[in-house]
Amino acid sequence: MTVNPELKAKMMKYRWAIFIVLAVAYFFVYFHRVSTTAMAPDIEEAFGIGAAATGLLASAYFYAYTAMQLPSGIFTDKWGPKRSATVFIIITAIGSLVCGLSTSYEMLIAGRVIIGVGVAVIYIPIMRVLALWFRKDEFASLSGILLMVGNVGAIAAATPLVLMTEALGWQNVFIILAVITFIIGLMCWVIVKDHPKDKGFPSIEEIESEETGKPIEESTSEKIPMVQSLKLTFGSGRKFWTLAIWFFFMYGSIMVYQGLQAGAYYTNVYDWDKGTWGILLTLVGVGMIIGCPLAGFISDKILHSRKKVLVLGTLVYTIIWAVIWLMSGKLDSLVAQGIINFCFGFFGGFFVVSYAQVKELYPVSIVGVSTAALNLFPFLGGAILQSISGYIVADKTPEQFQTLWMIMFICMVVATICAFLSMEKQKT
Incomplete structure (x- = not known):
């Protein structure tokens, strides 16, 4: 199989733009996951709550995230990573805005749940992008880099977030996060593509087949109910x-x-x-x-x-x-x-x-x-x-x-x- 070398070169460059946008989004998945630790003292003071209520606030993210795992796979395979990731990144931005505008503990919990729902549908679309845009022997390496980015996000939600909270106030931090997340969602919609064919590029299986001389085993365009x-x-x-x-x-x-x-x-x-x-x-x-x-x-x-x-x-x-x-x-x-x-x-x-x-x-x-x-x-x-x-x-x-x-x-x-x-x- 012959692949147009110019289109192959463009595809190999473009896929990194997609990965970078989604990796930035994943940075904030971990950032949101552990952010309540840094904000807990201010939140407790603002609403007059104790450690148990703060614990519930932190766990609200995890319950929503866990409940959304299977739906995230269904959305990703049915809608494609572009639409799935964009929609739920925007939902994350909405959740962050709700937290920032909270006037009660219950409203803050609701915002935290919305954030958990939103960030739950970011990792799985990225996995599909890695499968459809990158070679098989690149998948594990890039998965590792993605988890590294996530852990950097978790570290950023420690001391740096404490300093931001002290300087700006915890609600303003949530509002700033909402704006940043919304911009990432727009970038996702513009840059991310479900499949190389959407840009007129050769598929990754065609490129691998040409490079290895082996026949294509399965098509990335196949659909299964x-x-x-x-x-x-x-x-x-x-x-x-x-x-x-x-x-x-x-x-x-x-x-x-x-x-x-x-x-x-x-x-x-x-x-x-x-x-x-x-x-x-x-x-x-x-x-x-x-x-x-x-x-x-x-x-x-x-x-x-x-x-x-x-x-x-x-x-x-x-x-x-x-x-x-x-x-x-x-x-x-x-x-x-x-x-x-x-x-x-x-x-x-x-x-x-x-x-x-x-x-x-x-x-x-x-x-x-x-x-x-x-x-x-x-x-x-x-x-x-x-x-x-x-x-x-x-x-x-x-x-x-x-x-x-x-x-x-x-x-x-x-x-x-x-x-x-x-x-x-x-x-x-």
Whole structure:
């Protein structure tokens, strides 16, 4: 197959414009996810609420985000990434505006829910763009870069957001975010295209076929009915469910530690102040910023395998959980704890290759549904395991934390078994 070299060159350049616009949008997915932490004191003062109400405000995002995972896949495959991402980025802007104009706690909760609904339909459209505009051996690497961008967004929602809130006020920050998000939505509508054919470019499968000399295996223009897509995904037995169970425990355990209990652990077991353990938790994010893209690169360019990288990362991550459990309350060295936290984020970030693994197991035309179906389980794991962890460490004693870490280790042993049993598409 002969591909017009001029059109190929234009396609290869244009796809980066699409990726950059969507990556910027994804930056704000993570930014919004953790933003309530920085704004919590001001919000509590403004509405006279306590920590429990602030916790509900933070969780409203996650419940909305989780509920929208399957719909996000359906929208993406049916409408295409351009329309899906644009509509829901605009919805995110509306939610941010509602938060900024809030005159009551209930209105703020409503705005937070709208934000959760909006940002839920950004990641899956990006996965479809990666599948339709980039080579197969670029997918995992770019997924890793995307997660790196997200984690930078999370870090930006810490100290920088605190400074912005102090300077401008939390409501003005939300209004500014609404304006920025709306502009990103307009850029998405103008720049993002569902398929290279929409710009008159050759498809990525045509380019790969010319480069490798192999015949085209499947068309990215193929359409599969939605009900059939869901049956293909959820009815595929070991192909899907080993990864789903693995992701439930993998990301759920990350959220238990990084997202909820690590700060309380360091405060109550080691009597360290917030500034000290805040640095330690930042190292988790730094580890992920490095680990996510590196895992994708290793998967694409070195091992040429998704499963091998998945198993390697899961094994080391599980060993780290064993160290956290067995050394609980016994390791008061900041250097040692810093190394543990960095490695926790670094190897935890290897989860990124699972998206490439599940994408390749199903027709590319249902990449939205298959990816969204998988993405449902990490957030479900986070919600359920975080709730359980609250009961286990109700009194925040050293013994309770050690019990929680032991349970997380057992969960990861199960996840490791699932990683070994998972399947990946055989290279031809």
